[in-house]
Amino acid sequence: MFKVTINGLDIEVEKGTTVFEAAEKAGIYIPTLCHHPDLPTFGGCRVCMVDADGKIVTACRAPVTDGMVVKTDTEEVSKVRLSNVELLLASHNKDCQSCTRNNSCRLQEVSAFVGINQERMRQIRRSVEPVKPDDSNPFFHRDFTRCILCGICIRTCQEINGVAAIDFAFRGFHTKVSVLGDKPIKDSHCESCGECLVRCPTGALYLSRPETPEREVESVCTYCGVGCGIKLGVRGDRVVHVEGNRDNEVNRGDLCVKGRFGFDFINHPERLKTPLIKKDGIFVEASWDEALDFVADKMSDIKSKHGADALGGISSARCSSEETYLFQKIFRALGTNNVDHCARL
């Protein structure tokens, strides 16, 4: 274990811990824009700079050494952090009210922490290039005037989803997050999983139909057997938002395009809410008891007339693994091994 002193607080941390993690452990806030706990460090925003043994380093990358003395609030550190945040704001769309991330924006949080001063900002030349947002994707859009080039979306796409649909393109001040050939994102191999969107610290990636929920309901995604934990955002009696549940062991918050964005069916007027039984050639709504009785009768009838192997069951891919397990159990209990799954067809 290494002994580290941060702002006068002594703590012990394991070898290999970064200054940022050590500070977190000591309960000390260090502002950062490009660091994300799910991802490898980047070190590009230069906002998490601290004084470590008299040297200015990036807290997110610098490993602690035994006996290290860290100061996060020296005059020099404050100046550098402030300058870098001011520079980002100089080319950032300042219309926060219309931004979907107003009040949940990391840039706002960090700006407030470093203490943006209007007097100083007046000296700064602003230059926000008016670029049209990329609205080619039906689920989320990209607003380049709000992008701070932290690279979190890029690392997410590479490290978490393993797709690498986006990367930095061009150079210097003209750098942007781009798909191959700087095309609209719908023309890339982006799978629209939305993991980047979740991690974007600003409003550069935003939902195409954002609605703020009133309350949250924990649930399990019904799309496939994985059974990802989700949090349904509800407004009135409508589901308006889906978020991965980071506390769920199965998916730890990650979702795919269907689970995250495919929730329209829940409130859809044509959604089936009861079983249907065909009577005189027409499907008629029935209760669950009615439907189960109907199926049980038919199956018993077939089994007694033709034997158990005349029965067969096909399970749905939208069942959870547990449900699929139970399904095959029923059929084996009925005396047949004729069990299959729609995803195999």
Place this chain on the structure above:
Amino acid sequence: MIQKFDAIEKEAVAAMEEKQNNDIPQIYVGCATCGNATGAQSVVQTIKNKLDKENVTAEIKEVGCIGMCFAEVLVDVIKPGRPRISYQDVTPEKAEEIIDSYILNDDHRPDLALGFFGEGGPEDIEQIDTGDVFKNQQRVILKNCGVIDPENINEYIARGGYKGLAEALEMKQEEIIGVLKDSGLRGRGGAGFPAGRKWESCLKPQADQKYVICNADEGDPGAFMDRSVLEGDPHSVIEGMIIAGYTIGSSKGYFYVRAEYPLAINRLRKALAQAREKNLLGENILGTGFDFDLEIFQGAGAFVCGESTALVMSIEGNRGWPKPLPRPRTTEQGLWDKPTLLNNVKTFSVVPQILSKGADWFKSIGTEGSPGTAVFALTGTINRSGLIEVPMGIELKKIIYEVGGGILNDRKFKAVQTGGPSGGCLPEDKLHLSVDFDTLVEAGSMMGSGGMVVIDETTCMVDVARYFLDFTFEESCGQCVPCRQGTQQMLEVLNDICEGRGREGDIEHLLELGDSIIKSSICGLGQTAPNPVLSTVQYFRDEYEAHIRDHACPALVCKNLIVFTIDEEKCTACGRCRKACPVEAISGEKKVPHKIDQSKCTKCGICFQECPERFSAVVRLTGKENLAAAARGRLSDV
């Protein structure tokens, strides 16, 4: 000495001697990129045709750059038993004249000659090697440039080439490092890191593969030292790299050359093939069992790829981004995570000579802290621009006024910029400073890899700072905020100042930004990007203040802050300015003094240039009052 090398050397010397005993004239034409750009290739063709026509046998050598760029195209003639006579500004027509007069007859044409090398030349022309250009120079790295045919390995070997390698192959690796450390050689890429220590830290790690990389990604505006060495003496660099490979235990090396250097790449390719043919490169070098080969990797021209970690990323096929600290040293984990030795072209090229002549010889040149020589690309408003090599420790003054021949058109010196976009501008009272790695840094500039731009009184220092900032702004890789956004912010402020929109507090704003960019950028590009601004503020603050407070450009350069007008009393109504004006802003008739319509004037400055010096009737004015009067159309009121 390795026997196999003795044979190679003998063969080369014999080949050279045979040529010299041939009793035929030798003609050298400077055919580096600088020469070719001024028409050397058509001169070569003309000479060949002419010799054919006259039925004269002579040897024509396309040599590299001897450094006298001000005199290109250079043609040198050595008649048997005579010294080498150099002819300057040669055109195809002049080349024919030289052949007629000097080769076919015996008139050495003093009117066309620049001078002669060595002793015993004609009295009516100057001896070049003892003259102003060369007397303060010491050619070590450039000793073969402009002298040998870079495409003929025998010429290199006959002048002592590959001897350093042959000797090194009989030394222990630690011994070689010992010599390098003892010599005090510091890396010529700019930072001046001790080469011996770098090589040593690359020898230590155990690895199945190590790499040697030559950084030839020269990209500073106005710098062409590395290119000239590669074009003029490629084998010296190759030899240095083979020695490096042997020393650290590497079997593979890369030349990282920018694709904008096609001639250098071409000559390197030929040189590599010749070295392989002679068993100086490839498998089982000189029968010692040591394998080493070199490959050329063409860079796509990003300035940041001169930074070692970005260069490595680029070879690996990644985006050329520097790796942020903390990171493993390149010498321990470089290319493909293997120990990698990366040095500049000039560093490698001097190593063979240190090994063959000894550390003491190298230490005898230059200063204690910075032994050896410095190669500079001397440009700007100077009489003799070119490629020079001077011993470290020489005064800036000597370089500018003696080697460079002083300021063009006898104008007043204002500043000298060294270190390219990472360096700074030094004013007249710093000209006594000596050129070495440490002194220039203390004064707010740096050696850099060797660009030296001389600036005279007709140049605006704010504009100079803007020029360099514009370069780093364009070349910033975009990875970190301070460099990406900070250079853009500084450039915007400088644009504003130059265009009359400067505000009170801008100078302090620039200084604060500069400080933060230096402290928080990832790599050397960002950490040095503010230097041109900081050093010009330090030494020429009054010019910044004049721009901001009075909207005045003291050097009369910044277009938005100057107006052109015609002095009625001096104007003789010759009409030259009127005819030359591309936007018809000048009116006037015969015998009536001309006038400039300020609403039409685009401030191109053509009228100013056209007005004969004896009249000097077109004048430039600057400052708030003049600008306001011009805007009102009543400049004559002022």
